[in-house]
Amino acid sequence: MNPQPKIIAFCCNWCSYAAADLAGISRLQYPGSIRIIRVMCSGMVHPEMVLHALNRGADGVMIIGCPLGECHYIKGNEMALARSEVIADTLEDQGFESERFQVAWVSSAEPERLAEIFREMSGRLAALRGAAQVETVAGD
Amino acid sequence: MRPRLSFEWLHACSGCEIALLNSGELLLGLLDRVEIVHFPLLMDHKYTTRAGGEGELNLPEAEIGVVSGGVASEEHLVVLRAMRASCRTLVSLGTCATHGGIPALRNQWPIAAALKTVYAGSEGGTAIPDTILASLDRVYSIDEKVPVDFSLPGCPPRPESIIELLEAMLAGEPFHPPCKSVCETCPTIRTGKGQQKVRRFLANAEYNPEKAVDEMRCLLEQGLLCMGPVTAGGCGGKDAPLCIRARVPCRGCFGPVRQGGNQLLDMLNALASNGMGHRDIVDRRSLLRFSGAHGLLKPLRERK
Numbered sequence: 001m002n003p004q005p006k007i008i009a010f011c012c013n014w015c016s017y018a019a020a021d022l023a024g025i026s027r028l029q030y031p032g033s034i035r036i037i038r039v040m041c042s043g044m045v046h047p048e049m050v051l052h053a054l055n056r057g058a059d060g061v062m063i064i065g066c067p068l069g070e071c072h073y074i075k076g077n078e079m080a081l082a083r084s085e086v087i088a089d090t091l092e093d094q095g096f097e098s099e100r101f102q103v104a105w106v107s108s109a110e111p112e113r114l115a116e117i118f119r120e121m122s123g124r125l126a127a128l129r130g131a132a133q134v135e136t137v138a139g140d
Numbered sequence: 141m142r143p144r145l146s147f148e149w150l151h152a153c154s155g156c157e158i159a160l161l162n163s164g165e166l167l168l169g170l171l172d173r174v175e176i177v178h179f180p181l182l183m184d185h186k187y188t189t190r191a192g193g194e195g196e197l198n199l200p201e202a203e204i205g206v207v208s209g210g211v212a213s214e215e216h217l218v219v220l221r222a223m224r225a226s227c228r229t230l231v232s233l234g235t236c237a238t239h240g241g242i243p244a245l246r247n248q249w250p251i252a253a254a255l256k257t258v259y260a261g262s263e264g265g266t267a268i269p270d271t272i273l274a275s276l277d278r279v280y281s282i283d284e285k286v287p288v289d290f291s292l293p294g295c296p297p298r299p300e301s302i303i304e305l306l307e308a309m310l311a312g313e314p315f316h317p318p319c320k321s322v323c324e325t326c327p328t329i330r331t332g333k334g335q336q337k338v339r340r341f342l343a344n345a346e347y348n349p350e351k352a353v354d355e356m357r358c359l360l361e362q363g364l365l366c367m368g369p370v371t372a373g374g375c376g377g378k379d380a381p382l383c384i385r386a387r388v389p390c391r392g393c394f395g396p397v398r399q400g401g402n403q404l405l406d407m408l409n410a411l412a413s414n415g416m417g418h419r420d421i422v423d424r425r426s427l428l429r430f431s432g433a434h435g436l437l438k439p440l441r442e443r444k
Contacts, residue, residue, distance in 0.1 A: 046409060047405050047408070047409045048402065048405055048406070048409075051402070051405060079412075079413050082412035082413060082415070082418075083409055083412050083413060085412060085418070085419070086405070086408040086409055086411075086412045086418055089408070089418075089419070089424065090404060090405055090408060090424070092440065092441070093404070093424070093425055093440070094436075094438070095438050095441055097441075
């Protein structure tokens with residue numbers, strides 16, 4: 001098993017992807033197991049895409065968009081927010097812990113915050129994995 | 141020799157077979173040109189095994205095999221495999237066969253819990269009979285167990301569609317099952333502005349019974365939980381969908397619009413993206429009431 005949990009991060013083209021870009025240029029450290037997928041808007045990420053990623057073996061999925069009220073497409077991230085409620089509600093129904101999904105808003109000028117969110121998510125998933133391992137050991 | 145037809149039912153209610161018999165004169169036209177070799181609802185037929193009771197189940201050879209119902213027990217599995225082995229082409233008929241159907245609602249609980257609930261004995265004990273069939277861990281659609289050539293969902297499928305499918309197969313022509321949603325075949329009036337709150341199925345729609353269906357407001361816009369957007373259409377043929385004709389919301393019985401779709405997720409997503417209260421739904425997992433196979437409905441994990 002990989003030491004670091006694999007995380008798929010859907011970043012919007014206008015804010016969070018630019019922040020990730022800036023984080024790279026600024027040489028900020030965050031776990032290397034994060035896979036960033038650039039989308040034009042966080043509002044275009046269908047819940048099925050999130051579930052598909054988890055079903056195919058991702059440890060966690062993040063949707064990161066512009067700060068609320070600053071969407072390039074006026075209301076795209078509000079739709080992402082509504083959809084993220086649906087995702088959080090249904091993940092448990094589908095057999096995944098709700099911690100495996102996170103939605104966040106990061107502006108293009110906040111690379112430190114983005115790196116911090118990535119680190120937190122990675123740590124949370126590692127803890128989740130640790131808990132699962134402890135459970136298996138106890139089950140034996 | 142006429143082409144041979146073989147029918148079999150698994151975890152089913154016989155509704156699909158009744159739908160076939162309901163197709164009226166179309167059925168008579170079909171019967172003249174085929175030979176039915178196996179049809180438990182209509183014909184007496186012994187189930188035999190090859191050579192002395194041992195080995196696999198022996199079903200008559202046929203060009204076309206039609207199976208309704210999902211796979212819930214070891215016996216269903218044996219019959220289904222025998223059907224696959226004896227039929228050149230296999231059709232899954234009805235939503236139970238294609239998506240699990242109503243019986244797959246059981247997949248919400250582990251099999252032990254389901255049996256305990258159904259066969260609850262007195263004084264808190266259980267009374268599971270010894271003769272009960274060996275249940276599988278969950279209810280499967282038949283394409284999860286054997287390869288299927290054609291699928292026709294519906295609860296039951298539209299009688300004319302069953303005949304169309306069989307006629308197309310006899311003629312060697314391709315058959316295209318409906319690939320549009322119920323909404324695309326629905327004539328009700330949509331304005332794009334609807335209620336924010338979602339009411340339950342039980343609530344009545346507002347309409348004028350004197351007027352035709354196409355003068356009624358879209359039920360989803362009236363705030364009724366209509367599963368039209370995420371359900372495969374075709375139940376009403378070229379006319380309005382059946383439930384809409386009866387002025388009640390779509391229940392989702394034709395399964396997801398495309399194979400592999402998730403009606404629960406898609407419906408909540410459709411509500412959320414249009415600003416409707418997806419959290420008003422009391423029992424959201426029941427949105428998978430017709431498509432709980434393929435691992436979509438599963439027991440909730442126990443959190444520590």
